[in-house]
Amino acid sequence: MLAAPHGGRAPRTPTHRVGSAITVTRPAPRAGLGRPPWRRARLGRGVLAVRGPGAEGPRETTGEGTTMTIGPASRTPGGDGRGGPVEWSLLPLTAGLNGRGHLTVGGCDLLELAAEFETPLFVYDELHLRQRCREAAAAFPGGASYAGKAFLCTAMARLAHEEGLSIDVASAGELMTVRAAGVPAADIIVHGNNKSRDELRLALTERVGRLVVDSLDEVARIEQLVAEGHPAPDVLLRVTPDVDPRTHASISTGQVDSKFGLRLPSAAEEAVARLRSGTVGRLRGLHMHLGSQITDLSVYAKAIRVVAPHARRWAAEELSVGGGVAVAYTAGEASPAVSTWADLVRGACREAGLDVRLRCELGRALVGPAAVTLYTVGSIKHIPGVRTYVVVDGGMADNLRVALYGSRYELLLPRAATAARTATVTVVGKHCESGDVLVRDGRVPSDLRVGDILCTPVTGAYGYSLATPYNRIGRPAVVFARDGAARLVLRRETVEDLLRLDVAIP
């Protein structure tokens, strides 16, 4: 049994991990430009030992240079006053340590993955993804969907659907991706606060399961398409219950002052009347989404109390409570269980006398904690008395959340995941902005050096999906790791990919 690392929680079910972690001695080949996207990388299986914290230090690293380590001036406790290793519960479910003391996810040595697929690299724990999807499906029988905007590719859409979820999309691009994954249109829910006529036509001709109507202008566009002979959709009306979700303003959506949804009761009333005329589609129910990264679940009960009288009046058969369940990004943060949330909303509906089929659409809670991002340290800039910058090969282009919301992340070295983190550093990227920060005042082991692989946990949601090719740096690759094998699900975006958009100069 592993000891709890420096007061943190011990790795979960370490005995389970012994069989699935790996020992690899051969150097992994470097990724090449021409690599087929679906190649499976078999990295080896079977572990001989799982070393606990306090055991002998890491035996090897993949770092090329050891030219600079962090100076003593920065070896001071950070804002939390602690210098322990990362809280283990922030790591994906199958996280473990292999015989070399390296962090593993899905039985794969993260240093091997970095060497194999290069960095920056998103590594998803496939079992973690499946487990969370299954929990959501069980908590909302017949009504759970995955909000694809959190992280979408064909592999993710197929995985979520295999685990019993329908898929939420918010654009034609997301819709086509989910269809390309083989998900039936009936299991797709279409969102968007400004769906174009083309997007609506696609949704109607595909006969998607539900169309979530966001505005009266959209009602008019659908009416026209139906009049032209397109199939009438099954509709949920998105309403704003005017409840403050107590989260960051940029991801608050349930208040009246929002670009999303129809105001209750006035605008929603008008939409209902037009739907009842039979020329737009069939009104199935109501939809609300209060916001994202919500820690105080009581706001859902409050919103249900607001929405319930209207839902009864309009004979709604369904209510979608949206998504929004928070995850913990750093030690000590709250991450409510989806089952707790489901019980709460079900109880609130009962109390409000609302007998409806409950739907939900979770993104972050299903995929956020399932992934880590790996970077290579390229430079360390120590400014005595000021700050130590650790510069990595990614940055704001693969994790915009820090710039958008001031989000915070933990740091760890996969070669020494349970080592004390006694140094305080600011991790920045290689993009041309001073705001290109990944982690401000984060904690790392004091022997961090150039060439090290650095890892940020809980980066599975709104990381890749918000990624940009800023500075014409292509988006990272993404792998799903499971049972000692890593499956490339999104290949690295190359300069050739980017140049493909440039119209040839005569």
Ligand SMILES: Cc1ncc(COP(=O)(O)O)c(C=O)c1O
């Ligand atoms: C309409 C809608 N539903 C669901 C979600 C998913 O939210 P979360 O990832 O917080 O669960 C979002 C996120 O923005 C959304 O806009």
